[in-house]
Amino acid sequence: xxxxxxxxxxxxxxxxxxxxxxxxxxxxxxxxxxxxxxxxxxxxxxxxxxxxxxxxxxxxxxxxxxxxxxxxxxxxxxxxxxxxxxxxxxxxxxxxxxxxxxxxxxxxxxxxxxxxxxxxxxxxxxxxxxxxxxxxxxxxxxxxxxxxxxxxxxxxxxxxxxxxxxxxxxxxxxxxxxxxxxxxxxxxxxxxxxxxxxxxxxxxxxxxxxxxxxxxxxxxxxxxxxxxxxxxxxxxxxxxxxxxxxxxxxxxxxxxxxxxxxxxxxxxxxxxxxxxxxxxxxxxxxxxxxxxxxxxxxxxxxxx
Amino acid sequence: xxxxxxxxxxxxxxxxxxxxxxxxxxxxxxxxxxxxxxxxxxxxxxxxxxxxxxxxxxxxxxxxxxxxxxxxxxxxxxxxxxxxxxxxxxxxxxxxxxxxxxxxxxxxxxxxxxxxxxxxxxxxxxxxxxxxxxxxxx
Numbered sequence: 001x002x003x004x005x006x007x008x009x010x011x012x013x014x015x016x017x018x019x020x021x022x023x024x025x026x027x028x029x030x031x032x033x034x035x036x037x038x039x040x041x042x043x044x045x046x047x048x049x050x051x052x053x054x055x056x057x058x059x060x061x062x063x064x065x066x067x068x069x070x071x072x073x074x075x076x077x078x079x080x081x082x083x084x085x086x087x088x089x090x091x092x093x094x095x096x097x098x099x100x101x102x103x104x105x106x107x108x109x110x111x112x113x114x115x116x117x118x119x120x121x122x123x124x125x126x127x128x129x130x131x132x133x134x135x136x137x138x139x140x141x142x143x144x145x146x147x148x149x150x151x152x153x154x155x156x157x158x159x160x161x162x163x164x165x166x167x168x169x170x171x172x173x174x175x176x177x178x179x180x181x182x183x184x185x186x187x188x189x190x191x192x193x194x195x196x197x198x199x200x201x202x203x204x205x206x207x208x209x210x211x212x213x214x215x216x217x218x219x220x221x222x223x224x225x226x227x228x229x230x231x232x233x234x235x236x237x238x239x240x241x242x243x244x245x246x247x248x249x250x251x252x253x254x255x256x257x258x259x260x261x262x263x264x265x266x267x268x269x270x271x272x273x274x275x276x277x278x279x280x281x282x283x284x285x286x287x288x289x290x291x292x293x294x295x296x297x298x299x300x301x302x303x304x
Numbered sequence: 305x306x307x308x309x310x311x312x313x314x315x316x317x318x319x320x321x322x323x324x325x326x327x328x329x330x331x332x333x334x335x336x337x338x339x340x341x342x343x344x345x346x347x348x349x350x351x352x353x354x355x356x357x358x359x360x361x362x363x364x365x366x367x368x369x370x371x372x373x374x375x376x377x378x379x380x381x382x383x384x385x386x387x388x389x390x391x392x393x394x395x396x397x398x399x400x401x402x403x404x405x406x407x408x409x410x411x412x413x414x415x416x417x418x419x420x421x422x423x424x425x426x427x428x429x430x431x432x433x434x435x436x437x438x439x440x441x442x
Contacts, residue, residue: 084415104411106436110418125409127437192433192440196425 001299003112003119007130007166012173018134019141021295022288029062032294035303036065042095043069044087045122046078046102051264051286052122052131056099059293068095073103085114092117097300100124118300126160126227131296132263133166135289136222142288143259143281144219148174151217155182155244156224156269158189163263164224165193172201179205180214184243186236187226211244215253221246223262223269223282247271254279261285313338315380315387316357316370321345323374324355330369330402333359368396372432397424403441405434412436 001014010018025032041060045053048071057067070076077087084102088111091098100111101122108121108128123129141147152171154164158181168189171177179198181189188207198205208214215221226241245268246260254260262270262282274280298304319327324342333340339360348354359365362381370377371393381389399422405412412418412434421435422442432442 084411102411103409104414105407105409105438106411106434107415109436110411110415124411125437127409192425192438 003108003115003121004130004296004300005108005112005119005121006128007133007170009130015134015137015170018292018295018299019138021298022138022291023142025291025294032063032298034064035298036060036063036301039063039065039096039301039303040094041065041067041069041297042091042098043067043071043122044076044091044098044100044102045069045071046073046076046100046107047123048072049101049123051289052101052129053099055286055289056120056122056131056293059290059297062290063294063297065297069099084110088115088119097297120296120300123162126162128166129162129263130166131289131293132163133170134292134296135285136163136167136261136263137170138288138292139261139281139285140220140259143284144257147171149176150174150219151178151180152220152222153180153182153211153214153218154222154224155211155246157187157226157240158183158224159187160227161187161224164189164222167222168193169197172197172203177203179203180218181205181207182209182211182214182244183207184209184240186240187243211246212250212253215250216255218254218258220259220261221254223260223266225262225265225267225269242268244269245271246274248273248277251277251279309385310339310358310360310382311385313361313382314357314359314367315382316359316367317354317378317380318348318350318376319355319357320374320376321351321353321355324357327355327357327370327373330373331365331367333357333365336361336363336365338363366396367393369393369399369402371395372399372402372430395424395427395430398422398435399424399432403432405437405439405441407434407437407439410434410437410439 043053060067097118099120099122103125105125105127107124112119228237258279259281260279341358343356345353380387401420403422404420422432425433
């Protein structure tokens with residue numbers, strides 16, 4: 001593994017290995033404190049993302065490494081018209097590994113083709129966000145104890161939601177997985193995901209716009225935010241943003257061991273009264289994100 | 305009108321009438337230092353009229369693109385004046401700089417000098433997707 005551009009780049013075996021390393025880090029933090037003490041991570045964030053950037057930076061700092069970078073395109077040479085390819089070549093001379101967030105789809109693939117140091121796709125527009133998926137897989141593994149034999153409800157923006165597409169792609173490789181795809185009709189899962197991922201892998205799935213209809217069947221409920229930045233038309237966003245609101249009352253139908261996940265940030269789609277429910281895993285999920293990124297940095301830098 | 309038959313080379317036959325110049329461009333035939341004949345509106349029993357391109361040399365040009373342009377095209381390979389191979393080109397696995405991705409969210413919309421690569425993702429339906437953003441392009 002030289003770069004991580006898409007979750008499809010990783011075999012299930014490689015994912016299992018990363019999960020093992022992440023779990024070892026969680027259990028033996030001291031062992032990893034100086035693993036990257038001569039290494040630098042560049043976080044090149046062309047669009048804002050507090051959580052992902054801080055998670056990467058915290059991951060590198062906890063490994064004893066250093067971080068440099070920028071947090072918006074305005075504070076980078078992109079504002080002077082520099083191409084992504086040129087920036088990547090230059091930064092490759094300063095850092096040992098690069099985490100790239102870019103609003104354009106496919107940006108990380110272009111970066112990887114020009115880079116001499118490992119590139120981690122930290123989100124390329126609405127396309128792919130593999131470290132979020134690794135975070136989700138680690139969360140599922142830690143909270144449910146398995147990655148197979150699960151009924152997973154995904155709810156919200158299934159059209160533009162890249163985390164959902166990546167999660168469906170990743171989970172479709174495990175056995176006995178079922179999906180319940182919950183969205184308003186305007187934000188349904190794209191045909192190519194249904195055809196090329198779900199049907200191709202013989203994964204059972206149901207589409208509904210009712211969050212409560214299948215709630216009692218779910219092992220995992222993955223909520224997502226309707227993202228303003230993915231809409232060209234503000235009216236559509238306003239109409240759809242509060243389509244689903246998960247609250248304590250609705251959750252009464254859910255299983256005792258339901259795992260409620262959310263890539264965060266949330267807006268209104270999970271009411272605050274759910275936070276104290278023992279089934280709410282989304283804040284733990286954010287923490288797992290740091291550990292899986294630590295594991296990934298170690299793997300890409302080939303540090304044992 | 306007479307055009308010499310070729311001894312060694314290719315005859316690209318059953319081109320939809322009017323499409324031969326487009327194919328000439330796609331195959332970069334203008335760069336070949338050999339005889340190339342374009343026959344427009346030739347009589348055809350099947351479709352009334354058709355275009356034909358004759359290339360008087362075995363070059364290493366990639367004719368796979370023809371499968372994308374028109375699956376009805378026939379390629380005849382000629383050696384010593386005889387047809388030794390006759391086939392309909394298959395859809396190519398990759399199209400390079402043939403189709404431009406129109407997704408405004410794709411990196412190809414802003415990054416200069418990128419090669420536009422589209423991959424065949426559904427052979428039955430002939431669907432190509434941009435390699436970068438994975439949007440369907442045709």
